[in-house]
Amino acid sequence: xxxxxxxxxxxxxxxxxxxxxxxxxxxxxxxxxxxxxxxxxxxxxxxxxxxxxxxxxxxxxxxxxxxxxxxxxxxxxxxxxxxxxxxxxxxxxxxxxxxxxxxxxxxxxxxxxxxxxxxxxxxxxxxxxxxxxxxxxxxxxxxxxxxxxxxxxxxxxxxxxxxxxxxxxxxxxxxxxxxxxxxxxxxxxxxxxxxxxxxxxxxxxxxxxxxxxxxxxxxxxxxxxxxxxxxxxxxxxxxxxxxxxxxxxxxxxxxxxxxxxxxxxxxxxxxxxxxxxxxxxxxxxxxxxxxxxxxxxxxx
Amino acid sequence: xxxxxxxxxxxxxxxxxxxxxxxxxxxxxxxxxxxxxxxxxxxxxxxxxxxxxxxxxxxxxxxxxxxxxxxxxxxxxxxxxxxxxxxxxxxxxxxxxxxxxxxxxxxxxxxxxxxxxxxxxxxxxxxxxxxxxxxxxxxxxxxxxxxxxxxxxxxxxxxxxxxxxxxxxxxxxxxxxxxxxxxxxxxxxxxxxxxxxxxxxxxxxxxxxxxxxxxxxxxxxxxxxxxxxxxxxxxxxxxxxxxxxxxxxxxxxxxxxxxxxxx
Ligand SMILES: Nc1ncnc2c1ncn2[C@@H]1O[C@H](COP(=O)(O)OP(=O)(O)OP(=O)(O)O)[C@@H](O)[C@H]1O
Ligand SMILES: [Mg+2]
Numbered sequence: 001x002x003x004x005x006x007x008x009x010x011x012x013x014x015x016x017x018x019x020x021x022x023x024x025x026x027x028x029x030x031x032x033x034x035x036x037x038x039x040x041x042x043x044x045x046x047x048x049x050x051x052x053x054x055x056x057x058x059x060x061x062x063x064x065x066x067x068x069x070x071x072x073x074x075x076x077x078x079x080x081x082x083x084x085x086x087x088x089x090x091x092x093x094x095x096x097x098x099x100x101x102x103x104x105x106x107x108x109x110x111x112x113x114x115x116x117x118x119x120x121x122x123x124x125x126x127x128x129x130x131x132x133x134x135x136x137x138x139x140x141x142x143x144x145x146x147x148x149x150x151x152x153x154x155x156x157x158x159x160x161x162x163x164x165x166x167x168x169x170x171x172x173x174x175x176x177x178x179x180x181x182x183x184x185x186x187x188x189x190x191x192x193x194x195x196x197x198x199x200x201x202x203x204x205x206x207x208x209x210x211x212x213x214x215x216x217x218x219x220x221x222x223x224x225x226x227x228x229x230x231x232x233x234x235x236x237x238x239x240x241x242x243x244x245x246x247x248x249x250x251x252x253x254x255x256x257x258x259x260x261x262x263x264x265x266x267x268x269x270x271x272x273x274x275x276x277x278x279x280x281x282x283x284x285x286x287x288x289x290x291x292x293x294x295x296x297x298x299x300x
Numbered sequence: 301x302x303x304x305x306x307x308x309x310x311x312x313x314x315x316x317x318x319x320x321x322x323x324x325x326x327x328x329x330x331x332x333x334x335x336x337x338x339x340x341x342x343x344x345x346x347x348x349x350x351x352x353x354x355x356x357x358x359x360x361x362x363x364x365x366x367x368x369x370x371x372x373x374x375x376x377x378x379x380x381x382x383x384x385x386x387x388x389x390x391x392x393x394x395x396x397x398x399x400x401x402x403x404x405x406x407x408x409x410x411x412x413x414x415x416x417x418x419x420x421x422x423x424x425x426x427x428x429x430x431x432x433x434x435x436x437x438x439x440x441x442x443x444x445x446x447x448x449x450x451x452x453x454x455x456x457x458x459x460x461x462x463x464x465x466x467x468x469x470x471x472x473x474x475x476x477x478x479x480x481x482x483x484x485x486x487x488x489x490x491x492x493x494x495x496x497x498x499x500x501x502x503x504x505x506x507x508x509x510x511x512x513x514x515x516x517x518x519x520x521x522x523x524x525x526x527x528x529x530x531x532x533x534x535x536x537x538x539x540x541x542x543x544x545x546x547x548x549x550x551x552x553x554x555x556x557x558x559x560x561x562x563x
Contacts, residue, residue, distance in 0.1 A: 137420065144419030144426070145412045152406045155395035162355060162393075163473050164381035164410040219397065 005124050011232040012127035013188045018212050018228045019134045019221075020181025025210055026218045027142065028174035029154030031088045033206050034095020035072075038179045040201035042068040042186030044102055044109055047118040047196055057121045061187030068183025071098075073176055080171045095206050103198040114197035122192040130188070134181060138221060141177070150174050151219065182209075204248070208235065211251055215258050222271045307366070308333045308477050308509035309354070314363030314373075316349055316533075323349040325533040327363070331477075331526070336503060336510045338524030340517075340544075342553070346533040347513045348390055351479050355387050356380045367477065382410050386475035388466035390482045390513075396455035400446055400465055403454050404437040407469040411436075437472055443505065444468050444498060459486050464498075471502065477509045478502070484516040496522045521545070529553075 017039055025031050046064030049055045055063070079090045102109050109115055141147045149170045152160040157167055190196055212231050216223030231254075234247055309331040316324040323346045331337045339347050352358045354365055359374035366372065372380050395403050412433060418426040441447045444464055449457060454465060463483050470478050483499070484492040496519050503510055514520050520527060521541040529536040529544060531553045537544065544550055 140420050140422070144416070145409045145414075146416055146419060148402070148406045149409055151398070152395055152409075155397055156393050158357070158377075159389070159393040159395065159469075161377035162381055162387055162389075163407040163469065164378050166376075166378045 007233050007236045009122070009124045009127050009192055010189075010236060011229065012124065012131045013122075013185050013192060014209065014232045015225070015228045016127075016131050016134050016188070017182045017185035017209050018224060018232070019131075019138055020178035020185070021209050022213045022216075022221060022224045023138060023141070023150070023181075024174045024178035026213045026216075026220070026224060027147065027154060028150040028171060029218070030084055030171060030174065032091040032095075032178070032210065033088055033203060034091035034093070034098075035178065035182045035209055036201040036203070036205035037095030037098035038068045038072045038182040039186035039189070039205070039209075040098055040102055040198070041071055042183030043190040043196055043201070044115070044186075045183075046187035047115055047190040048108065050119045050191070051115075051117065057119060057187075057191045061184065061191065064187040064190075065180055065183040068186065069176055069180045072179030072183075073172065076175045077172070080168055080175070092203065092206075095201075096203060099198045099201050102201075109198075110196075112198060114195055116195045118190050118194045118196065120191055120194050122188050127188060127192070130184070134184075135221070135225065142221070146170070146173060154219070207251075208232070211255065215254060220271055306332060308335070308368060309511070310364070310366040311350075311354070312364040312366075314350075314353060314365060315361045316346075316353055316358060317361045322533050324353065324360070327530075327535055329528055329535075329538070331509055331511060333368075333509055334503065334507070335525050336499065336512065336523050338520040338527035339511060339513045339530060340515070340520055340527060341530035341536075345530045347530055348481055349533075350530075351387055351481055351511075351513065354380075354479060355385060381473060381475070384474070384476040385479065386470035386473045386477070387479035388463065388470055388481055388483060390485065392459075392462050392466060394454040394462060394465060394469075396453075398454055399451050400454055400457070401437065401441070401450040403465060404441060404468050404472050405433060408433050408437055408472045408474075411474055440468050440471050443501070444471075460491055463487075467498070467502070471506055471508075475508065477511070480510065480512045480514075482514050483512065484514050484519045487516070489518070492516050492519050495519060499523050 017035065021032065021035055042061070042064035044064075045067045046057070046060040049060035049063055050057050075094050076087070076091070079087045103112050105111070106113075142151075149160070149165045150173065152163070152165055153167055153170050161167055189200070208231070212227035213224050215231070216225070216227030231251075234250070307330050309329065311327050311329040314324055314327040315322070327350065329337075339350065341347055349358070353360050353373070356372070356375050356377040356379070364371060364373055367380070367383060367385060370383070372383065395406060398406070412429050414423070414426045414429050438447065438450070441450055444467060446461065446464055446468060449461060454462065457465065463485070467478075467480065467483060480499070484495050487495060499510060499512070500523055502508065512520065512524065524541065526538060527541060527544045528538045529547075529550050536549055536553055537547050539547070
């Protein structure tokens with residue numbers, strides 16, 4: 001596999017995890033700093049099942065996905081009724097906790113030295129198909145009452161309750177979907193890389209997964225995807241030497257820029273459609289000729 | 301007690317204490333089915349608190365709240381909503397980032413019974429229910445005069461229209477009891493006149509019982525069959541518009557305060 005195909009495959013895998021986070025953070029409004037941990041559960045479960053039980057990888061990936069979902073959901077249960085900032089803190093702790101457990105179960109997981117000789121079989125085409133299916137799934141989900149209710153929870157909790165939405169249930173649903181997609185991505189990663197180390201799933205990774213959601217615009221699926229495609233290759237491209245340290249500086253800078261100039265993210269909650277693109281371009285050119293595109297320009 | 305079913309809402313000996321403040325004290329209110337009922341009182345009298353008690357935002361310290369004969373005091377807000385009570389908020393709480401139409405469609409959710417899988421697989425059940433939802437939502441928007449604004453961002457609407465959207469959102473839940481918290485706030489005379497008509501139409505078209513809190517006496521006196529006056533958390537009196545207007549205690553406690561406020 002060539003260098004570029006490799007990068008594309010990894011970007012596709014991480015994008016699947018980012019899509020899961022877009023349901024949780026972008027659409028339901030709950031911020032998590034621990035989802036790399038749920039990816040780790042998917043990855044190690046799938047790797048170990050295929051190594052020790054010689055399961056076909058699609059079965060082991062499925063098992064990893066299920067276990068990541070189960071654990072993610074169970075640990076979040078007690079926090080879903082608390083305020084969102086508690087949820088953030090708990091996910092942070094859980095994510096790091098999972099990594100430490102994996103690191104310390106050295107007999108089983110290879111510990112800090114890593115787990116090697118994981119059966120391969122994940123190809124760029126497989127990843128592409130699954131990523132597209134994930135996008136389609138979320139798109140369909142968002143236009144059902146289940147997706148709309150999640151968005152209502154993000155927008156205004158008391159109003160959501162007052163139209164009969166059980167907040168707890170929809171936060172749980174968002175958690176299930178996000179953990180499942182992260183677990184799935186983890187499993188794919190294991191069988192693509194053929195090795196795993198706990199550092200693949202540290203807190204920095206959790207940040208890398210959530211940044212495209214914030215930068216792309218909360219509540220914009222296309223914005224998240226575009227931001228993901230731009231940002232996810234960075235860890236690989238800037239892999240060597242001091243570039244690694246610069247990466248976090250670049251991320252920080254981007255976040256500051258976006259929050260300063262476009263607090264609602266690149267796309268706000270708009271989707272990238274032909275129609276919106278035309279509107280934007282029309283607005284852009286009109287503005288350059290000194291006219292306000294939407295009548296909201298400076299009034300004298 | 302006989303004839304329970306004739307009441308949409310029965311509030312009996314309800315008290316609510318917030319650390320130190322007695323926001324509601326021995327409240328007794330009976331709202332008949334199909335009635336439009338007014339609650340008035342000076343600022344801080346405990347009117348909104350009453351709505352919060354009915355909708356489960358707070359549990360009463362003591363007392364009973366019955367909706368169509370069923371005890372609801374202390375139940376969670378979403379369950380009370382599902383039973384058929386909807387409200388609007390004094391300090392507007394729309395789904396601000398969504399369009400007018402999306403706000404309304406979201407609020408219709410309890411009437412959609414399809415499963416998660418139905419939704420993802422776009423089954424016939426899903427398609428039929430979503431089509432019905434669209435029809436109902438657009439129809440209510442049309443009747444309340446927000447149809448032309450349906451694609452606007454809710455947060456960008458003028459104040460008065462936002463209050464109307466809150467009413468539409470409450471209606472489409474399919475509620476049998478609507479609680480409107482200061483629907484005329486910030487409206488001029490003409491707009492509040494229009495609102496009075498809308499409220500009467502809503503009762504007729506949707507066969508609902510309505511409880512209104514407002515400071516606009518013209519609206520309250522025009523639409524309400526019964527009015528309760530609250531002051532410092534306590535009920536001052538209950539009666540028809542004429543009875544309230546001629547009650548000396550009310551004139552002293554409430555209308556006096558109101559006149560001062562308008563200076
Ligand atoms: N959550 C709360 N905690 C503490 N005190 C509260 C709470 N909610 C309301 N109160 C107090 O209860 C009293 C009644 O408030 P409420 O909002 O019900 O008044 P209101 O009649 O709706 O007034 P307004 O006309 O200004 O809307 C006030 O003194 C208020 O400060
Ligand atoms: Mg109030």
